[in-house]
Amino acid sequence: MPMAVGVIETLGFPAVLAAADAMVKSAEVAIVYYGIAESGRLLVVVRGHVAEVNRAVEAGITAGEAAYGGQVITYYIVPNPPENIETILPIHFTSKSEPFRFF
Template sequence: MGVYQPHTEDFKDKALGLVSTGSFPAIVSAADAMLKSSEVILVGYEKIGSGHCTAIVRGKISDVRLAVEVGAENAQQNGQLISSLVIARPLPNLEVVLPIGSRLAQLTYGRGSSKLSNQAIGLLETRGFPAMVGAADTMLKAAEVELSAHEIIGAGLCTAIIRGSVADVAVALEAGMHEAARIGELNAVMVIPRPLEDLEQTLPLASCWIEKPQPLAIPTKIVEKEKELELVELPDLKQIPVPLEEPLRLDE
């Protein structure tokens, strides 16, 4: 089996952009802002513990610079920006070892369609697992939302991810915030009203919400039953008695 050798032309006039935050809801919000600001691809997230999350985007140098600027500003407004970086024309080896390979494979093979696609995203992050579970239970009871997944990023930070209409997500988050604060510590809350498909593909999703296409059941061998013809034996016409008609009488 050969070793993957990327072509240098694939990386010409390309750049990598990285924005790092101290919260998972904050990095999702920053990634959403980057995707909507320019023509970049969201490669994925890198979580290194202690709550540090990094969103990695790829595209043309000018697009990546704009996206990183917008993403960093978004994270700064949420009070969660740690650092940002733009790498122009990275060497192929650098991209191969980053989470780009798995992302491209996911784009190629897909993970199936989701029942929750095209719905608003709500993220509620707590410090402590009981607070997240309690908040998730309260959110589900407060509005018509679905708990799609949860994310753990270290330092005791856990994020419940819900899906539903914008109004329902907002109501659910408000109820969940109070419950999380009552049980433990609320760290961050975020609403993504109109997530792009690129963002959808990078978010965690429980397997119960993934609809994988089922193979069409088609018989591979069709056997046609031959109809048997029944032979009927005809009688010998010579042996069949034929009644003779009486001769006509002229006097009648």
């Protein structure tokens, strides 16, 4: 089955924490990257099967917006990224994320 990537960018830490929590609780996905984008913007990236990532991103958006002062800036889902993207961008499974891989 194809692996997908889902990204949510929020303004502020509470929103990204709520989004990440909702994402991993609502679907069988693993967080593969978390980082600071700029100016208080944070992002969280998950990997999993396409249907699971779709469900996770939807739950993450809802939770991020519901957090006090939370604002989801943007989100994006890539259904089946090619290998060259996985090689260059930080969306691959690492030794930290591998134990949480469901698939």
